[in-house]
Amino acid sequence: MSLAVLKSRALAGMEAPEVTVEVHLANGLPAFTIVGLPETEVKEARDRVRAALQNARFEFPARRITVNLAPADLPKESGRFDLPIALGILAASEQIPGDALDRYEFAGELSLSGELRPIRGALAMTFAMxxxxHSCGRRRAFILPQSNAAEASLVRDATILPAKTLLEVCAHFAAKDDSSRLTAYTSDAVETAPAYPDLCDVKGQAQARRALEVAASGGHNLLMIGPPGTGKSMLASRFPGILPPMSEDDALESAAVHSLTGGFSSARWKVRPFRAPHHTASGVALVGGGNAPRPGEISLAHRGVLFLDELPEFDRRVLEALREPLESGQITISRAARQADFPAAFQLVAAMNPCPCGYFGHSRRECRCSPDSIRRYQGRISGPLLDRIDMQVLVADLSQDELMGQAASESSAAVAARVTRAARRQQERQGKLNQALSGAEIDAECTPDESGVQLLKQAMARLNWSPRAYHRVLKVARTIADLAGAQRVSGAHVAEAIQYRRGLQAQ
Incomplete structure (x- = not known):
């Protein structure tokens, strides 16, 4: 036959739409044309495929070859279409049998020698397949490079057939018995508990440690303010270790995002992401973008932690881009030719100095900054962004006794046990963490007793809270009550929650 039809997948944000690879051989002057909105790396498949077929001792047809990647209006990028194009040419020229091709999907980049190189987005493609x-009732197996088998196999019940070379794939279709067929991948990795830095290394900072515990229990965003060297970065790096264990669905979502950049490793399965971009990062680096949209740091931190150190040093426009994702948990990147949605349900942990020199409020060092410079420095963080940060705590400098003494703090495991119990109470009560409660749910679940109401009235009159800040204080108070195992929010819970909204105002 002179026509072969195979199935593959493209990438459009987190989606992996099906692509039909049609290969037609016709009489005429030899030519090799790829149509269907291919980008440069797809067009270059002509040279890779030709060399791979010749080096694998196949005949490259001296005919007019037309490859159509349908649908025609979907942009196609990367080298993942090399393998289906090569197989299509072989099937159309009857060098391999083509009657079983419709039972598989294919993806893989070819080297000039015919070896299969890893591709981006294998997990997202397998999940979409x-x-x-399930929806159409017709199951297909996925043939892809050996290097991608581990991540693709995270999709349970999917049939993954890994191969190292083009010849192995061709032998699978030409084989008359099972000895030469590709074998379904089965992972022999033993799942181990993730290893994080331990909180027991931190000396002192009881208030900051308590704030981390509350933030982890309810999914709240946190800003730590204090002089340099007081342990803000050290505390932040230990925050993922006290978060509740990742569920199977959360781990799969996180792994799928990292798969889009080619940065996923099976050793990171169920490990909370911790992303800490430098303060010189651009808006595109943080939220994602590019001609073919790629996820940024906020999406790579999905179901994990985004740590922004030296918060006022970030470009203001970059910080303002965080406002919508902090509310919605996703980011939409729009370009002239396409639009892509990426998940961005991250927990923001930020750190900053209280002033330009860093020593305002230090017990032993004198601050050299004027009141105006302190206000300008703190004013680099806009009110709308600060309003979205649930908790703002001071991290004071350590006394000499605390610094020279032993770190006899609780371990991350002990704190994580309390955090997990509090998070479980929230899931059983409302099906989500407190940070995600809507207005009506706040009224139903977070209403304090009479003493709490009076405290809130006094705080609102004195601190001029916005409605958003008021609701966030209620949600933090509900989390503190959950940590204490209380059925209702009391005045003590509200009082502690109010203290977590006074970081910058206290300066």
Whole structure:
């Protein structure tokens, strides 16, 4: 036959739409044309495929070859279409049997020698294929490079057939018995508990440690303010270790995002992401972008932690781009030719000095900054962004006794046990963490007793809170009550929550 049809997948944000690879051989002057909105790396498949077929001792047809990647209006990028194009040419020229091709999907970049190189987005592609198989009732196996097998196999019940070379794939279709067929991948990795830095290394800072515990229990965003060297970065790096364990769905979502950049490793399965971009990062680096939209740091931190150290040193426009994702948990990147949605349900942990020199409020060092410079420095963080940070705590400098003494603090495991119990109470009560409660749910679940109401009235009159800040204080108070195992929010819970909104105002 002179026509072969195979199935593959493209990437459009987190989606992996099906692509039909049609290969047609016709008489005429030899030519090799790829149509269907291919980008440069897809067009270059002509040279890679030709060399791979010749080096694998196949005949490259001296005919007019047309490859159509349908649908025609979907942009196609990367080298993942090399393998289906090569197989299509072989099937159309009857060098391999083509009657079983419709039972598989293919993806893989070819080297000039015919070896299969890893591709981006294998997990997202496998998940989309598996979901489509369930909806249409027709299951397909996925043939892809050996290097991608571990991440693709995270999609349970999906049939993954890894291969190292083009010849192995061709032998699978030409084989008359099972000895030469590709074998379904089965992972022999033993799942181990993630290893994080331990909180027991931190000396002192009881208030900051308590704030970390509350933030982890309810999914709240946190800003730590204090002089340099007081342990803000050290505390932040230990925050993922006290978060509740990742569920299977959360781990799969996080792994799928990292798969889009080629940065996923099976050793990071169920490990909370911790992203700490430098303060010189651009807006595109933080939220994502590019001609073919890629996820940024906020999406790579999905279901994990985004740590912004030296918060006022970030470009203001970059920080303002965080406002919508902090509310919605996702980011939409729009370009002239396409639009892509990426998840961005991250927990923001930020740190900053109280003034330009860093020593305002220090017990032993004198601050050299004027009141105006302190106000300008703190004013680099806009009110709308600060309003979205649930908790703002001071991290004071350590006394000499605390610094020279032993770190006899609780371990991360002990704190994580309390955090997990509090998070479980929230899931059983409302099906979500307190940070995600809506207005009506706040009224139903977070209403304090009479003493709490009076404290809130006094705080609102004195601190001029916005409605958003008021609701966030209620949600933090509900989390503190959950940590204490209380059924209702009391005045003591509200009082502690109010203290977590006074970081910058106290300066």
């Amino acid at each position: 598996h979901r489509a198989s």
